[in-house]
Amino acid sequence: MKIGSSIGLPLGEPTRNAFGEALADLGATEPRLVVVDGDVGNSTRTEVFGERFPERFFNVGIAESNMVGVAAGLAASGHIAVTASFAAFLTCNAYDQIRMAVGFPHTNVKLVGSHCGISIGEDGPSQMGIEDLALMTSVPGMTVLCPADGASARVLTRLMVEREGPVYMRTGRPQAPVVYAAAPELAIGRAERRREGGDVTLIACGLMVAAALEAAAMLAAEGIEARVLDMHTIKPLDVAAIVAAARETRGIVTAEEHLLDGGLGSAVARVVAREAPCRMGFVGLDNTFAMSGKPDDLMDHFGLNAAGIAAEVRRVLGA
Amino acid sequence: MPTAPASTPDTQALEAMRRQLAAWSIRMCARAGSGHPSTCLSASHLLTGLFFGGFLNYDVARPHWPDRDRFVLSKGHGAPILYAALAELGAFPTADLMTLRELGSPLEGHPNARRLPWVEASTGSLGQGLSIGLGMALAARLQGRDFRSWVLMGDGELDEGQVWEAAMAAAKYRTANLTAIVDRNGYQQTGPGDQVLPLEPLADKWAACGWAVLTIDGHDWPAVLEALTQARSAGRDRPLAIIARTVKGFGVQRIVDDPGNKFHGVPLLGDAAEAAVREVLQG
Ligand SMILES: Cc1ncc(C[n+]2csc(CCOP(=O)(O)OP(=O)(O)O)c2C)c(N)n1
Ligand SMILES: [Mg+2]
Numbered sequence: 214m215k216i217g218s219s220i221g222l223p224l225g226e227p228t229r230n231a232f233g234e235a236l237a238d239l240g241a242t243e244p245r246l247v248v249v250d251g252d253v254g255n256s257t258r259t260e261v262f263g264e265r266f267p268e269r270f271f272n273v274g275i276a277e278s279n280m281v282g283v284a285a286g287l288a289a290s291g292h293i294a295v296t297a298s299f300a301a302f303l304t305c306n307a308y309d310q311i312r313m314a315v316g317f318p319h320t321n322v323k324l325v326g327s328h329c330g331i332s333i334g335e336d337g338p339s340q341m342g343i344e345d346l347a348l349m350t351s352v353p354g355m356t357v358l359c360p361a362d363g364a365s366a367r368v369l370t371r372l373m374v375e376r377e378g379p380v381y382m383r384t385g386r387p388q389a390p391v392v393y394a395a396a397p398e399l400a401i402g403r404a405e406r407r408r409e410g411g412d413v414t415l416i417a418c419g420l421m422v423a424a425a426l427e428a429a430a431m432l433a434a435e436g437i438e439a440r441v442l443d444m445h446t447i448k449p450l451d452v453a454a455i456v457a458a459a460r461e462t463r464g465i466v467t468a469e470e471h472l473l474d475g476g477l478g479s480a481v482a483r484v485v486a487r488e489a490p491c492r493m494g495f496v497g498l499d500n501t502f503a504m505s506g507k508p509d510d511l512m513d514h515f516g517l518n519a520a521g522i523a524a525e526v527r528r529v530l531g532a
Numbered sequence: 533m534p535t536a537p538a539s540t541p542d543t544q545a546l547e548a549m550r551r552q553l554a555a556w557s558i559r560m561c562a563r564a565g566s567g568h569p570s571t572c573l574s575a576s577h578l579l580t581g582l583f584f585g586g587f588l589n590y591d592v593a594r595p596h597w598p599d600r601d602r603f604v605l606s607k608g609h610g611a612p613i614l615y616a617a618l619a620e621l622g623a624f625p626t627a628d629l630m631t632l633r634e635l636g637s638p639l640e641g642h643p644n645a646r647r648l649p650w651v652e653a654s655t656g657s658l659g660q661g662l663s664i665g666l667g668m669a670l671a672a673r674l675q676g677r678d679f680r681s682w683v684l685m686g687d688g689e690l691d692e693g694q695v696w697e698a699a700m701a702a703a704k705y706r707t708a709n710l711t712a713i714v715d716r717n718g719y720q721q722t723g724p725g726d727q728v729l730p731l732e733p734l735a736d737k738w739a740a741c742g743w744a745v746l747t748i749d750g751h752d753w754p755a756v757l758e759a760l761t762q763a764r765s766a767g768r769d770r771p772l773a774i775i776a777r778t779v780k781g782f783g784v785q786r787i788v789d790d791p792g793n794k795f796h797g798v799p800l801l802g803d804a805a806e807a808a809v810r811e812v813l814q815g
Contacts, residue, residue, distance in 0.1 A: 250722070252688060252691065252720050252721045252722050252728050252729075253721055253722070254722055255721065255722055256721070260722070272722060272728055272729075273691075273729065274688070274691030274720070274728050274729030275658050275659065275688050275689060275691040275692055275720065275721075275729075276691045276692055276693060276729070278693060279693065301657065302657060305657075306657065334566075335564060335565070335566045335567075335633035335641050336566070336633075336641040336642065336656075337633070337640040337641035337642050337644070337656065338640070338642075338644065338656075339608060339641075339642045339644075339654065339655065339656025339657050340641070340642070340656060504635070504636070504640060504644075504647075505633045505634070505635070505637070505640040505641045506633070506634065506635030506636070507635065510635045511635065514635060
């Protein structure tokens, strides 16, 4: 990934790897932890847990609906059940099971969708999770997480396992630019302010946090100072941070590797419209399934990069 | 319009074409730097036999011809060998094959029906093709057309419950014009199928769902051609499942010999790819 390179952010581990290793570490101290796989543990990295704790690891084959149901049954019997697949297959194929067996009874199931967004690259649209945030935020009581880099993914994995009730976390395939020092102090539902600025606020999640930091550097050269928030929790949203941004800066631009429908931008806009109306802009996938291509090429093609964010900021500020 | 030949297909010519398609699959994935060549190789006799043995009533010049047979590549990650077959049939230049997975190329990582007119169903999320093939078979009946519907599936793909939902529905409607071909290579993504999710007795499962079943050696030309001939023959009152025992990575020894299925979704690159191409063409 070249995202973040213009401001010298080094590439770190993929968020899916960080999740997999953190999960295995948690297995050592949390005996209730069990993992259910759908023949993709080497992609989602739950295989690390499976190698260390084979008796607590269940691979039920390529069968996401069953996988979620089995996890729900384990959770209903006192376990903390983590189940993972590609974000697309997990959230789309098993949506009804997530709704009925996880959301509605509020079971202690942790859903992890890997291969989020278009940065998976060449495998193409069928494998890209670009609607997972919309689907998962639509489940009442669900917590929805989207880590920006490896270090934050490790912390959020622990917070996810410790949290009571249903949680969805999305992880990515490519190496992620390093945004945080090791073991940042994060809290679910609390945005992290990664840059100060009084002109505009960029609210991003996932890989787009690094892109937002890059955009902020570009804008600074034009005399526009951007505040950057890592909104790693899409649900419950940090309303106070959004309201402060709306009041203290001249506008908000959101950036996400997700469809514009029902993602981070939509959620932020709802808060803004109700609590503190301000000008807004949105960077994300606009009514498209995307296509195959190299990750960097795709991010550029769909404007999911610093230039795309900066252009949206200029539009919002009328600059 | 090409129709199924009355005479027996020339197995030597078919074998030569099969080797070409195998070589293309390896080259295309090498060029793209990603893809699933071993998945293509296990299906190489099945796909070549169907497309070039005259069993698929199809004309690439008229991809929307209403009476064409429908082919659904339910295991969408086998896309390269489908693209190679279409190019060899003249749908587009074979040179285009080397654009696999490039930005803007209609030859996406998994088949995209909206980008490529010869793709009957967009696939890549496993388990969905048989339902679509059944819908097509029902449409043939409803419209009074006599086209057939063919669905190629992976064996790991059969883990998906939707496959069996489709199987039972097809039996209900006695869609004799529907053929499911299972590429029984014994491996799925994380390992051997009998460790991930045992399917046996697989033939019994299809039979119990109300299907006619043939179990064949999927790399033996006479067996493959005989099964495809039976699929086309009249006089059956139910759908047919062909369970083809195959070898994942067929023709490339270093893939075949790997017990861990490490090559699933992993292309051979550089010299290894060139050696594999020579091996499938000459070996
Ligand atoms: C619904 C869904 N779940 C998971 C995957 C990821 N995946 C891609 S290929 C594959 C293994 C397929 O095995 P099989 O059907 O046996 O195919 P083959 O051996 O011919 O490659 C998996 C799990 C997918 N494509 N779709
Ligand atoms: Mg297989």
